[in-house]
Amino acid sequence: MRSKFQQRRLFEQTLNKIIGCNLKALPTTCLIAADDFNDEASFKRLVADLLAYDCRYFMTYGLVAEVLHDKIDEVISDLELGSKGILTAAHSDEPIDEIAWFFVNATAPEEDCVQYFFGFDDKAAFNELSRAVKKEVQKLNAKFND
Numbered sequence: 001m002r003s004k005f006q007q008r009r010l011f012e013q014t015l016n017k018i019i020g021c022n023l024k025a026l027p028t029t030c031l032i033a034a035d036d037f038n039d040e041a042s043f044k045r046l047v048a049d050l051l052a053y054d055c056r057y058f059m060t061y062g063l064v065a066e067v068l069h070d071k072i073d074e075v076i077s078d079l080e081l082g083s084k085g086i087l088t089a090a091h092s093d094e095p096i097d098e099i100a101w102f103f104v105n106a107t108a109p110e111e112d113c114v115q116y117f118f119g120f121d122d123k124a125a126f127n128e129l130s131r132a133v134k135k136e137v138q139k140l141n142a143k144f145n146d
Contacts, residue, residue: 007113010137012130015046015119027114028055029107031099032072033129034121035063040071047075050117051086057107058088061099061129062121065090100132104140 015032030050037043050058060068069090076086087107091099108114118133120126 008111008116008137008140009114010116010118010133012118012120012133014123015121016042024115025052025054027108027111028053028117029057029059029103029114030055030117030119031059031061031103031129031133032068032119033061033126034065034068035125036121037064037067037071043068043071044075044078046119047072048079051075051079051081053115053117055117056084056086058086059099059103059107060088060090061092062126063092065092096129096132100129100136103133104136 015034028050047058058069058072060066060072062068069088072088076082076088091102103118104116116133116137118130120130123130
């Protein structure tokens with residue numbers, strides 16, 4: 001039986017390599033996980049690029065989740081995209097399984113064709129979150145493009 005979510009895809013990449021991960025201009029949700037924030041200009045360019053790929057929901061996780069959340073909101077404001085209804089949320093204290101479930105199931109529940117972008121500053125630091133996200137994507141019979 002074919003799942004209506006088979007057109008959903010997960011892209012997993014370090015934050016500094018997003019340009020090479022072949023995102024398309026489709027509805028996109030982003031989970032950005034980081035424990036360090038030291039290059040504001042590069043991060044803001046990354047957010048602007050993700051917005052160009054039609055990112056509609058940004059989630060942040062990690063030790064600097066609140067800082068990343070605020071910087072994403074700044075970019076949305078700077079680009080005057082507030083009227084587009086782009087959502088942002090910081091997650092730092094929630095259980096990883098709940099974050100993964102929310103990222104995959106609640107950020108674009110009505111869309112058949114969605115790109116999930118999971119970006120991180122250090123893959124080893126976020127292996128558990130990566131496994132939880134992949135588990136949720138697999139439940140939908142969606143595809144991995146990592």
